[in-house]
Amino acid sequence: MSVLADGFTLLCVGAGLVFLLAGTVGLLRFPDAASRLHALTKADGLGLGLIVLGLLPQAAGLLGALKLMAIWGLVLLAGATVGPMIARHATGGSGR
Amino acid sequence: MAEALLAAAFLALATVAAGLVRVLRGPAPADRMMAAQLLGTGGIAALLLLAAGSGGWAILDAALALAVLAAFASVAFVQAASGRSR
Amino acid sequence: MTLALDLLLAGAILVVAAWTVAARDGFAACFGFVATGLLLALAWVRLGSVDVALTEAAIGAGIGGVLLLNAAARLRGQETVDPGDVARPWQARGIAALCTAVAVALAAVLLALPVPAPGLAPAAAAALPPTGLGNPVTATLMTWRALDTLLEAVVVLLAVIGVWSLAPDAAWGGRPGPQVPPAEGPLALLARVLPPIGLVIGLHIVWAGADGPGGKFQGGAILAAMWVLAWMAGLVRPPPVGSRRLVLALVAGPAVFLMVGLAGLALAGSFLALPAGFSKPVILAIEAPLTLSIATGLALLLLGPPARAA
Numbered sequence: 003m004s005v006l007a008d009g010f011t012l013l014c015v016g017a018g019l020v021f022l023l024a025g026t027v028g029l030l031r032f033p034d035a036a037s038r039l040h041a042l043t044k045a046d047g048l049g050l051g052l053i054v055l056g057l058l059p060q061a062a063g064l065l066g067a068l069k070l071m072a073i074w075g076l077v078l079l080a081g082a083t084v085g086p087m088i089a090r091h092a093t094g095g096s097g098r
Numbered sequence: 099m100a101e102a103l104l105a106a107a108f109l110a111l112a113t114v115a116a117g118l119v120r121v122l123r124g125p126a127p128a129d130r131m132m133a134a135q136l137l138g139t140g141g142i143a144a145l146l147l148l149a150a151g152s153g154g155w156a157i158l159d160a161a162l163a164l165a166v167l168a169a170f171a172s173v174a175f176v177q178a179a180s181g182r183s184r
Numbered sequence: 185m186t187l188a189l190d191l192l193l194a195g196a197i198l199v200v201a202a203w204t205v206a207a208r209d210g211f212a213a214c215f216g217f218v219a220t221g222l223l224l225a226l227a228w229v230r231l232g233s234v235d236v237a238l239t240e241a242a243i244g245a246g247i248g249g250v251l252l253l254n255a256a257a258r259l260r261g262q263e264t265v266d267p268g269d270v271a272r273p274w275q276a277r278g279i280a281a282l283c284t285a286v287a288v289a290l291a292a293v294l295l296a297l298p299v300p301a302p303g304l305a306p307a308a309a310a311a312l313p314p315t316g317l318g319n320p321v322t323a324t325l326m327t328w329r330a331l332d333t334l335l336e337a338v339v340v341l342l343a344v345i346g347v348w349s350l351a352p353d354a355a356w357g358g359r360p361g362p363q364v365p366p367a368e369g370p371l372a373l374l375a376r377v378l379p380p381i382g383l384v385i386g387l388h389i390v391w392a393g394a395d396g397p398g399g400k401f402q403g404g405a406i407l408a409a410m411w412v413l414a415w416m417a418g419l420v421r422p423p424p425v426g427s428r429r430l431v432l433a434l435v436a437g438p439a440v441f442l443m444v445g446l447a448g449l450a451l452a453g454s455f456l457a458l459p460a461g462f463s464k465p466v467i468l469a470i471e472a473p474l475t476l477s478i479a480t481g482l483a484l485l486l487l488g489p490p491a492r493a494a
Contacts, residue, residue, distance in 0.1 A: 115192060118196065121215055127211055134219065137219055145226065164222075164225070166382045167242055170378075178256070178257040
């Protein structure tokens with residue numbers, strides 16, 4: 003059982019790191035602000051999400067697991083709301 | 099297991115360091131804001147992996163606080179840069 | 185593996201810090217400051233001090249970064265550099281050499297310490313049980329070095345007074361900060377959804393500080409950030425600076441702390457001494473108004489001086 007949990011953790015964390023890396027590479031290499039923002043939100047959502055998913059079996063009890071999910075939820079919320087604001091600012095709008 | 103998680107933390111940190119290049123280079127403030135947000139996410143990922151790998155789960159509270167403050171700081175950056183609240 | 189991690193972290197901190205100092209544009213330097221703060225928080229976690237990491241992330245990078253950014257935004261377009269004010273190259277190089285020498289000397293002293301380094305940690309751990317707390321950092325801040333914490337709370341108050349003193353005469357007593365029209369779209373959503381969650385998390389961190397990493401300053405910073413977020417979206421208006429309730433909220437923390445300290449003079453023998461057996465309830469009684477005062481003070485620092493009459 004523990005071997006299964008450990009394997010699941012390693013798999014998900016590895017996949018999460020891949021997306022995190024992909025998001026960063028996108029941020030560095032894409033030509034304009036909109037596509038960079040696109041890459042950024044993938045890193046936020048999928049990268050951190052997979053890492054959180056992978057760490058859930060290792061968490062200390064229900065409270066620890068809930069905190070992990072809360073962290074991912076907060077990062078998703080921030081990404082979803084700040085993304086359009088940054089995009090509006092980058093394209094010369096009011097930024098609100 | 100712990101070793102693997104620490105290696106994962108190292109990779110997350112390396113990703114954060116790579117994202118720093120965008121903060122340093124810019125050129126527009128929007129790029130820096132995006133890089134700052136990636137720093138927040140990558141930093142949280144590194145903290146979580148460190149907590150699982152070696153540091154103990156007390157670090158989870160720090161990651162939670164960082165998540166809340168990163169959201170606030172990103173919004174404040176965009177507001178300040180667009181000169182809205184002046 | 186941990187060595188590689190620490191080397192990467194240390195290298196990144198040095199590079200970003202050096203770039204922040206050398207940056208030409210105020211905005212860019214602010215972002216560098218926040219990035220440095222974030223990396224420093226990670227470094228503190230690696231050093232085992234999660235409390236300091238929390239404070240660095242909350243107050244150093246979070247509140248401090250936003251303060252600096254607001255200042256940079258206010259100064260944008262008004263920055264003029266007098267040619268006579270710029271440091272000559274040899275001056276700048278001399279200062280850099282001096283700073284580097286101090287850093288190298290500190291590093292040499294730290295590395296020359298015996299392992300484990302001498303300190304008060306074992307004594308603190310031994311004296312922990314009577315305080316009723318589980319976190320030696322909180323015990324240090326609230327029992328053995330309570331005077332420092334009292335003075336820190338007063339310093340926040342003095343900073344708020346300093347910021348208010350910048351108000352123009354006609355605006356004195358008015359609402360702090362510029363007027364913000366109600367927002368629409370993503371900002372309004374975030375400002376409605378995040379503050380309740382942030383409130384719970386902030387209070388949790390204050391409460392958890394008794395037995396784990398956390399405390400008043402970190403939790404207060406989160407509470408202040410949530411209120412300022414609601415203000416930035418135009419959802420709340422700050423009360424006028426002259427309002428009694430605002431001043432009461434600001435002063436309650438240090439006042440209660442001071443009264444408990446004076447009571448300690450009568451009941452337990454010396455200023456700020458806690459009565460034996462009652463430490464935990466008294467500490468909680470101090471922490472509650474102090475959190476309110478710190479959160480109010482930090483939020484007012486972020487808002488700025490009153491800009492228009494009430």
